[in-house]
Amino acid sequence: MKLLHLVLVLQTVPIWFFRSCTVVVHAIQEDPPVSSPSPSPSPISLISTSMAAFSPGVESEMGIKDHYQHGDLHRKKILLLIVTCCIxxxxxxxxxxxxxxxxxxxxxxKKDTRSSDVEKGLSLASFLGKFSALKMVSNRGSVSLIEYKILEKGTNNFGDDRLLGKGGFGRVYKAVMEDDSSVAVKKLDCTTDDAQxxxxxEVDLLSKFHHPNIISIVGFSVHEETGFIIYELMPNGCLEDLLHGPSRGSSLNWHLRLKIALDTARGLEYLHEFCKPVVIHRDLKSSNILLDANFNAKLSDFGLAVADSSYNKNKLKLSGTVGYVAPEYMLDGELTDKSDVYAFGVVLLELLLGRRPVEKLTPVHCQSLVTWAMPQLTNRAVLPTIVDPVIRDSVDEKYLFQVAAVAVLCIQPEPSYRPLITDVVHSLIPLVPLELGGTLRVPQPTTPGGHRQAEKLFLDGAASA
Structure with missing residues (x-):
């Protein structure tokens, strides 16, 4: 519309100008020169002629005077018209x-506005002073920008009495909001580019996720060089603390552990199968699996997650936690959804065996859980003896080897041998009781021979892989 308006102006202005010039020309033409002969003598000219007969010198003198007067007037008109044309x-x-x-x-x-919109749509590309993208997310209604003073008051000035946990990512505090609801606040030091x-x-991705097995974001905040992410509160904390903390997994029986494994697999299935583009968590581990009051497991900590379409092997920095990182990613930088499947297999071993992914045997020597457990998982005589002592007596041995076989397939060194996470979900659903989100009815009516045949199929598959 702007360009069309300019064209119309350019078309109309010259017409107006030339019309004015035409009027000027006509004005000049309508004032004939003094020497032009008159077609018919006027009465005044006749009188002048008659008077000339009595005064011979008068005609010449008056003619010259009139000639100069008319010439001056003509020049003034021309000058006036030229000035008018110039104006x-x-x-x-x-x-x-x-x-x-x-x-x-x-x-x-218009160009600047369009560029700004494109930048906002592509990513959350700025922090603090460059905060427009995060505000854009807030304007969509997906996540709220919360004032820092509200968080400061809700956490008792981030006092130690409100501390829920801490790690390399930062510290997590419990906060009571103005509406008396309780939330978890993760405090992040964002002084480095990587941290920003x-x-x-994480704010960008969590604002887009909607799944019961992925943590919900309540809002975010920024104060000076510190970022805050506010989540729904998970009363039972993280899986790592329950398994390896003071309780040593005593609150988690066999069926609850299978439920947690199934919930975790469902969360990954959402990222791998239902998100477009595919999202790879890249840092799945027991400390990033949180549990609500009913022990429903939810994936958290998406700071290192990547969308498959934006993944660039040459630019992506190797990240993850030792013990959970897939060998092909650690050695060659090859990152796929099968990298998450490998990490899930390690978590499944933690649930089954009650051991950490890496254990320090001596000050200079560590042992990988995968390396230690792999040769024993398919041994029917040995497997029951290495199960976590807390659940050893309550394990349903009819399904023990099935769970072990799923873990073995997930931690295969060759990525192509690992199953899709959807296949893992389908394998675990029949092992989880109906009331915990599976399809298992306790007791399940089946013959002992059927159990043994199912166990053999899983073991044969693991051995062939």
Missing amino acids: LAGISLLSLFLCFIYYKKSSQK REFEN
Whole structure:
């Protein structure tokens, strides 16, 4: 529309200018020169002629005087018309110049707005002063920007009495909001570029996720060089603390552990199968699996997660936690959804065996859980003896080897041998009681021979892999 308006102005201004010039020309033509003969003598000229007969010198003197007077008047008219034309031309040029300036400014403003919108749509690319993208997410209604003073008051000035946990990512505090609801607040030091990117990445991704097995984001905040992410509160904390903390997994029986494994697999299935593009968590581990009051498991900490379409092997920094990182990613930088499947297999071993993914045997020697457990998982005589002592007596041995076989397939060194996470979900659903989200009815009516045959099929599959 701006360009069309400029064209119309350019078309109309010259017409107006030339019309004015035409009027000027006509005005000049309507004032004939003094020497032009008159077609018919007027009464005044007749009188002048008759008077000339009595005064011979008068005619010559008056003719010369009239000639100069008419010449001066003619020159003044021409000069006036030239000045008028110049003024009209100046006005026309000034109008064109102003229209050009207006068009350029309008175009630049529109271009800047369009560029800003593109940048906001692509990613959360800025922090603090460059905060427009995060505000854009808030404006969509997906996540709220919460004032820092509210968090400061809700956490008792981030006092130790409100501390829920801490790690390399930062500290997590319990906060009571103004509506008396309780939330968890993760406090992140964002002084480095990597920390800023992780903070923005997690806020961006969590604002888009909607799944019962992925943590829900309540809001975010920024104060100076610190970022805050506010989540729903998970009363039972993280899986790592329950398994390896003071209770040593005593609150988790066999069926609850299978439920947690199934919930975790369902969360990964959402990322791998239902998100477009595919999202790879890249840091799945027991400390990033949180449990609500009913022991429903939810994935958290998406700072290192990547969308498959934006993954660039040459630019992506190797990240993860020792013991959970897939060998192909650690050695070659090859990252796929099967990397998450490997990490899930390690978590499944933790649930089954009650051991950490890496254990320190001596100050200079560590042992990998995968390396230690792999040769024993398919040994029917040995497997029951290495199960976590807390659940050893309550394990339903009819399904023990099935769970072990799933774990073996997930931690295969070759990625192509690992199952899709959807296949893992389908394998675990029949092992989880109906009231815990599976399809298992306790007791399940089946023959002992059927159990043994199912166990043999899983073991044969693991051995062939």
